[in-house]
Amino acid sequence: MIQIENIKKRFDQLQVLDGVSLQIDQPGIFAVLGPNGSGKTTLLKSILGMVLPQDGDIQLNGQSTLAAWDYRNQIGYLPQIARFPDNLTVIEVIEMIKSIRDQKADDQPLIDRFGLMPFMNKKLGKLSGGTRQKVNIVLTFMFDCQLYILDEPTAGLDPVALIQLKELIMEEKAKGKTFLITTHIMNLVEELSDEIVFLLDGKIYFKGTLEQLKTETKQTDLEHAIAQILQ
Numbered sequence: 001m002i003q004i005e006n007i008k009k010r011f012d013q014l015q016v017l018d019g020v021s022l023q024i025d026q027p028g029i030f031a032v033l034g035p036n037g038s039g040k041t042t043l044l045k046s047i048l049g050m051v052l053p054q055d056g057d058i059q060l061n062g063q064s065t066l067a068a069w070d071y072r073n074q075i076g077y078l079p080q081i082a083r084f085p086d087n088l089t090v091i092e093v094i095e096m097i098k099s100i101r102d103q104k105a106d107d108q109p110l111i112d113r114f115g116l117m118p119f120m121n122k123k124l125g126k127l128s129g130g131t132r133q134k135v136n137i138v139l140t141f142m143f144d145c146q147l148y149i150l151d152e153p154t155a156g157l158d159p160v161a162l163i164q165l166k167e168l169i170m171e172e173k174a175k176g177k178t179f180l181i182t183t184h185i186m187n188l189v190e191e192l193s194d195e196i197v198f199l200l201d202g203k204i205y206f207k208g209t210l211e212q213l214k215t216e217t218k219q220t221d222l223e224h225a226i227a228q229i230l231q
Contacts, residue, residue, distance in 0.1 A: 001025055001147070001178055002047070007056030009042055016042045017053065018202035029169065029179040031189040034199035035230060040182045041080070043199065044149050047180070048077060060147070073103060076145040080152040080182075082136045086125025090116060090135055093124065097139050107142040113164055114138065129156035137165060141172070148172065150181045154188060166192060186222045196222075198229065205229065 002024040009017040017039045024030060032040050045051040047058055049065055049072065058065045065071055084093050098105045111117060114134040124132060133156045140148065148169075154162055169179060169192060183189060189196065189210070196213055198206040206213060206229070210222060219225040 001027075001061055003057075003059040003062075004043075004047075005057045005059075007043075007046060007053040007058060009039075009046065009051060009053045016202055017046070020056070020199075020202070020204055022197065022204060022207065024178065024180075027173065027176045027178045028194035029173055029181060029192050030195050030197055031193040032180055032182045032197045032199065033189065033226065034205075038199040039202045040199055041151060044151060044180060044182065048072065048075065048149065073101070074146045076140045076143055076148040078136055078140040078148070078150045078153050080155065082132075082139070084124055087123055089121050089123055090127075091120045093135065094138065094142070098142075101143060103143050105142040106144070107138055110138040110141055110168075113168070114161060130158055130161065133157055134161055137168075141168060146177060148177060148179045150179060150183075152183055153181065154183060154185055186226075190222050198226070200229065 002022070004020060004022040006019050006021050007017055008015070008019055020039070020043060032043065034040050042051055046053050047065065049069065052066065060071045060074065063071055088096070094107055098107070111120070114137060116134055116138065119127060119131055124135070127135070137153070140150070153165060157165060173179065181193070193210065195207065195209055197204060206216070213222070213225050214220060217225040217228040219228055
């Protein structure tokens, strides 16, 4: 499904991605981990076409993404920080995204699921960070996509909303969807991920299951396994 071949990206003198190759050919949840500055967000934005690598190629379902745009209709994207004008109401933002994307959207079940009905006519600037994140989750999942890219999706969520998000991810996975998720919440990785992709210094240091990572590092949990790598 996703084929990344030797992509490189430099910002001025900083080599952020240095020959990254990655193949994901089956549905599932893939946690993209690494220390700050390891290239996680740049890798995800390269898949989305928001960053253009200087070298290499990225293919989604056999189609190169580097000279195309329509493949993005297959992707749901939840950025770490989604910014919309504060004077727009929740319903206005949802309707705006629906009109821009011009795809069938199923937003009402998500609105009900995350308890957003009381906030639909409130301006974004008046909402708490957690409520804004719930709106962003609706915007991400209201389209039927094959691939979902979630960058720190749990930011600001209360425990109930977090449970709802995890259940939603697992439901979509059961439908054969693929997820790329970056997060600093190791419990979330241990609970949801099928495989871990660990970036270090712009390269993929490890790709495999949590059990394989723990065996390789001789550690009993994910936090200590990552600490062992960084040491």
